Amino acid sequence: VKTLLFTPGPLSTSDRVRAALDRDWGSRENDFIGLTRSVRDTLVRLAGGDERHTCVPLQGSGTFAVEAALDSFAPQTGKTLVLVNGAYGRRAVDILTRLGRAHLVHETAETELPAAADIVDLLNDNPDVTAVFMVHCETTTGIVNPLRDVQSIAAARGLMLIVDAMSSFGCFDLGAVLEDDGIVVASANKCLQGVPGIGFVIVRRTTIASAAGRARSLSLDLHAQWAELERSGQWRFTPPVQVVAAMQAALLELQDEGGIAARRARYTANRDTIVRRFAEMGLAPVLRPGLQSPVIVTFPLPKELVERFGEFHQRLASRGFVIYPGKLTRQPTFRVGCIGALIPQDMAALADQLAAVLHELGIAVPVAT
Ligand SMILES: Cc1ncc(COP(=O)(O)O)c(C=O)c1O
Numbered sequence: 001v002k003t004l005l006f007t008p009g010p011l012s013t014s015d016r017v018r019a020a021l022d023r024d025w026g027s028r029e030n031d032f033i034g035l036t037r038s039v040r041d042t043l044v045r046l047a048g049g050d051e052r053h054t055c056v057p058l059q060g061s062g063t064f065a066v067e068a069a070l071d072s073f074a075p076q077t078g079k080t081l082v083l084v085n086g087a088y089g090r091r092a093v094d095i096l097t098r099l100g101r102a103h104l105v106h107e108t109a110e111t112e113l114p115a116a117a118d119i120v121d122l123l124n125d126n127p128d129v130t131a132v133f134m135v136h137c138e139t140t141t142g143i144v145n146p147l148r149d150v151q152s153i154a155a156a157r158g159l160m161l162i163v164d165a166m167s168s169f170g171c172f173d174l175g176a177v178l179e180d181d182g183i184v185v186a187s188a189n190k191c192l193q194g195v196p197g198i199g200f201v202i203v204r205r206t207t208i209a210s211a212a213g214r215a216r217s218l219s220l221d222l223h224a225q226w227a228e229l230e231r232s233g234q235w236r237f238t239p240p241v242q243v244v245a246a247m248q249a250a251l252l253e254l255q256d257e258g259g260i261a262a263r264r265a266r267y268t269a270n271r272d273t274i275v276r277r278f279a280e281m282g283l284a285p286v287l288r289p290g291l292q293s294p295v296i297v298t299f300p301l302p303k304e305l306v307e308r309f310g311e312f313h314q315r316l317a318s319r320g321f322v323i324y325p326g327k328l329t330r331q332p333t334f335r336v337g338c339i340g341a342l343i344p345q346d347m348a349a350l351a352d353q354l355a356a357v358l359h360e361l362g363i364a365v366p367v368a369t
Pocket residue numbers: 008061062063064066088135137138139140164165166167187
């Protein structure tokens with residue numbers, strides 16, 4: 001059975017992206033140096049940056065890049081305000097705690113946006129805050145956090161803004177963040193539709209140039225990684241060469257699709273299909289429609305499946321349809337990713353399979369949640 005991944009990454013990739021893995025590259029050879037250069041330049045442009053900005057790629061998953069960004073940029077004397085409404089905001093808090101960097105946490109409900117007025121009040125009360133960290137699309141629920149509001153609050157006060165754009169990069173325009181000197185962190189295997197193995201940070205050259213010697217970690221030191229890439233064009237340590245090649249194929253594929261707006265339109269059609277079809281079975285997203293990204297949708301788990309999620313998941317998976325467990329703290333849920341090499345017909349096929357599995361399990365439709 002061909003498997004389709006309705007997950008937030010790693011996700012279903014195209015034949016073209018996987019075909020790009022089928023070559024060996026010497027990491028110190030000119031063609032790989034050129035490949036790295038081209039991928040970095042394309043990512044800066046895709047983020048809406050220009051010659052003032054640079055892209056620093058890093059081996060590893062998205063979390064490695066978030067940790068590297070916090071280690072390399074979070075203030076050592078001031079505090080970082082972390083906006084939390086899901087697991088990835090909480091993970092940033094864990095990272096800062098481990099790094100021993102002072103921070104302040106503003107935690108709000110997972111299904112609501114943080115209010116701009118509350119953030120302003122908090123900053124007024126805490127003048128030692130010099131940086132703000134936020135997750136743009138919080139993949140825990142699929143909520144799109146108020147990037148523009150936070151960005152203008154940070155910019156008005158001259159605060160550094162670090163944005164975890166892991167699940168929004170490639171689907172949303174992030175140019176305004178870079179215009180205001182913000183730092184964008186993302187990875188290869190979400191809306192860019194590459195294979196896993198690289199994260200990256202996009203930042204002003206002046207910001208990274210002033211980050212020398214800040215990171216405590218050797219391998220996650222973004223300034224050192226950048227300095228070597230600028231000096232020799234080479235990565236400091238073994239690069240995932242095939243993953244970089246797949247990333248280039250994924251970037252060309254994005255361009256051929258028509259860029260970020262076209263990709264968002266496809267994801268939106270995917271999301272609308274699954275929301276409509278699941279509604280017919282009694283399943284409505286946990287988020288209000290205005291907050292719902294086209295990236296991933298969280299549904300309440302039908303009551304009769306709360307104790308049987310493993311079996312439910314396995315039955316769908318054995319039919320070739322992989323869904324994702326929920327991560328909400330207050331309610332049993334499951335998630336359906338709308339990103340990757342998927343089209344609305346795939347979403348409709350998932351809905352058909354869900355109906356079949358509910359039937360197999362003897363669960364009446366519409367389901368009770
Ligand atoms: C918003 C966000 N931040 C960070 C991460 C962590 O990325 P990874 O699982 O690749 O380490 C994810 C992964 O799903 C994410 O969605």
